[in-house]
Amino acid sequence: MKHRLLQQTRLIPQADTALRERYDVHPLWEEADADAFLARHGGEFAGLVTTSRLGASDALMGKLPNLRVISNFGVGLDAMDVAAARRRGIAVGYTPEVLNDCVADTAFALLMDVSRGVSAADRYVRRGEWLRAPYPLTHRVSGKRLGIFGLGRIGRVIARRAQGFDMEIRYHNRRPAADLPYAYENSLIDLARWADYLVIASTGGAETRHIVSAEVLDALGPQGFLINISRGGNIDEAALVRALQEKRIAGAGLDVFEQEPRVPEAFFALDNVVLLPHVASATHETRADMAQLVLDNLEAFFRTGAVKVSAL
Ligand code: 8YV
Numbered sequence: 120m121k122h123r124l125l126q127q128t129r130l131i132p133q134a135d136t137a138l139r140e141r142y143d144v145h146p147l148w149e150e151a152d153a154d155a156f157l158a159r160h161g162g163e164f165a166g167l168v169t170t171s172r173l174g175a176s177d178a179l180m181g182k183l184p185n186l187r188v189i190s191n192f193g194v195g196l197d198a199m200d201v202a203a204a205r206r207r208g209i210a211v212g213y214t215p216e217v218l219n220d221c222v223a224d225t226a227f228a229l230l231m232d233v234s235r236g237v238s239a240a241d242r243y244v245r246r247g248e249w250l251r252a253p254y255p256l257t258h259r260v261s262g263k264r265l266g267i268f269g270l271g272r273i274g275r276v277i278a279r280r281a282q283g284f285d286m287e288i289r290y291h292n293r294r295p296a297a298d299l300p301y302a303y304e305n306s307l308i309d310l311a312r313w314a315d316y317l318v319i320a321s322t323g324g325a326e327t328r329h330i331v332s333a334e335v336l337d338a339l340g341p342q343g344f345l346i347n348i349s350r351g352g353n354i355d356e357a358a359l360v361r362a363l364q365e366k367r368i369a370g371a372g373l374d375v376f377e378q379e380p381r382v383p384e385a386f387f388a389l390d391n392v393v394l395l396p397h398v399a400s401a402t403h404e405t406r407a408d409m410a411q412l413v414l415d416n417l418e419a420f421f422r423t424g425a426v427k428v429s430a431l
Pocket of ligand 1: 170397400
């Protein structure tokens with residue numbers, strides 16, 4: 120008999136098909152009234168497939184009284200009540216490591232774009248403005264100072280990329296990482312003051328909410344660029360809009376926002392910000408690897424009682 124799984128949203132087509140072949144999957148997104156459906160059928164599900172965007176709340180787990188395993192598509196756990204899962208004895212699998220390269224690449228794409236004006240210059244060419252005047256000068260990336268907030272799995276790959284650009288690297292974390300050659304700054308504000316580029320690569324959630332404040336932006340200063348590939352909530356977005364409008368920082372490259380998919384319209388009028396729709400891990404290759412890990416975590420759990428890569 121196939122295990123019955125609740126799937127919160129589509130992943131990628133080949134993974135959705137593989138899930139349906141191996142399990143008795145119910146697509147929750149097709150239910151007009153999810154609460155009513157769960158009230159009637161919540162007890163049927165042994166597993167939940169979710170994503171970092173949707174996560175799983177304690178309330179949702181409560182509606183699934185026989186839930187034993189959650190398999191999360193993504194590394195971020197800010198929407199997942201990990202403590203509730205632990206308390207309820209539910210295993211949680213997730214997909215770290217496999218997305219490090221693509222997220223680090225995207226951090227660099229944003230960094231290069233906002234410094235050299237790639238997107239802005241492209242718009243300039245399309246508007247026919249090159250016919251009237253050359254594009255204004257931009258900013259050199261190579262050899263500059265890169266400050267990384269959150270030197271975890273992804274932050275470390277960003278640091279490796281930066282070495283190829285002969286950049287000087289410092290970082291701030293909850294604590295210094297003993298195994299790395301980069302200098303540690305004691306606070307985010309000190310790191311911002313030192314850096315030409317401040318890359319936010321930490322986790323998200325309540326602990327780091329609005330940690331990139333107006334003060335941090337002022338420490339980064341009019342020559343400094345901010346890059347965010349972590350979570351939108353880590354930045355005080357209203358303060359960032361003001362800092363960009365008033366040119367109190369040089370520019371920003373953002374893949375993530377506080378209220379996705381809504382992006383503050385004030386950004387749209389500004390050429391010193393590059394805006395991406397949360398796509399850092401969104402390549403065919405990486406999404407296939409993430410989906411495989413979602414399947415592997417479920418397979419391992421139903422075979423051995425433990426997921427392959429646990430978030431607990
Ligand atoms: C995805 C992410 O956008 O892994 C994460 O935490 O933010 C991204 O990889 C997300 O998981 C897809 O829902």
